Amino acid sequence: MTIKIYELCGADEQVLFSPHCWKTRMSLAHKGLDYEVAPTPFTKVATTEGGESRKIPVIRDAETIVEDSFEIAKYLDRQYPDAPDLVGGHAGAAMTQMIINWSQTQVHPAVVKLCLMDIFNSLAPVDKEHFRTSREKMFGKTLEEFQAQFNTGDYSGLNTALLPLELTLRKQSYIGGKAPLFADYVVFGPLQWLRVAKGIGILPLEGKVVGWFDSLLDMYDGMGRVTKLAQAA
């Protein structure tokens, strides 16, 4: 049975940039499950699969609908216990929650500063309107003000945010140890978001993070690497 994954898309349905959707796409590939991507623009997200206030990613697996990339990962481990483990059992899942919160509060803000306007530029007109309204409310400034303040092309804030990962990769190959786990995809997501939204193939990352990110881009037949990038501004 093929799992359907609803992923956020730009005006071009092949430009799939959402960090959270990438976490789930990598999860499905990690488990070796068949899936089909349903590209979903911002303004269609809430009503995905008959919902009213859904957030992407959403998957449909036969009659089961699951939302949120971490909930999906835990579901996949429960539902497909014979496929490679994703979250690392109870203890792994608990610590993954901590890594998610670190990534959300440290890595995501550093990425948003670098690509907010690039995301906006990649959207269809109706989604641009939705994106502008919601983000300007969130940040308390216009997109242009945000861009002027932060998007200086300086990646040092991102590299600083990634320091705990860098130090970890000096001791082991992946956050998951010898092989990646969902916790790795948690940080892969925002970096792939940046890469796709900005339309640049190679991010100016530093240190061990470079090889780690490259190896994740190569995995699963280079799925992350061959995906379509937004047109660079």
Add this chain to the structure above:
Amino acid sequence: MTIKIYELCGADEQVLFSPHCWKTRMSLAHKGLDYEVAPTPFTKVATTEGGESRKIPVIRDAETIVEDSFEIAKYLDRQYPDAPDLVGGHAGAAMTQMIINWSQTQVHPAVVKLCLMDIFNSLAPVDKEHFRTSREKMFGKTLEEFQAQFNTGDYSGLNTALLPLELTLRKQSYIGGKAPLFADYVVFGPLQWLRVAKGIGILPLEGKVVGWFDSLLDMYDGMGRVTKLAQAA
């Protein structure tokens, strides 16, 4: 067989403040193992158990000597597999490394800013000299300059550093899930360091972190709570 744990101490041997030693003391209690504390001043650390450049904590378990709180935790899980699990298996250990690196780069610097001079004040004269020389080299300024710059009694930097933990505790009781694991002691350590070195029983922490820290202080017959605090300056 009683395990010997070498812990850093102040001029008063009962004032045991090292964050890394607290990680190990909590680990030994978590495993339900008998131990005796060997208080060790800064200038005796390197030669502990016949070493030349050791770092505290060090444990001696019969003929085995282990150094570094995370190495000790993994050793205890291997050596005492029937006692409660500490690191959460291979996946747990791998993710714990990430949480250690987050704590070291975010929480520890925030704590040091608040209590560097308090630690200095708690030491014996010969250790004060060692501490001053090593720390002034590390920070590139005198202890007094460091104190004047950072120790303003403002805990907002620490509470900000703890945000990923705060968000995690809104979803689960401990970093380890329903019960603490070594990853919890990794963050308990620097907070107990601050509490003991500053000689204040209750830290001005915020949110869910308060109850989490209190519950860890209460554990193992309130071991963390009944320990002797440095004399407040």
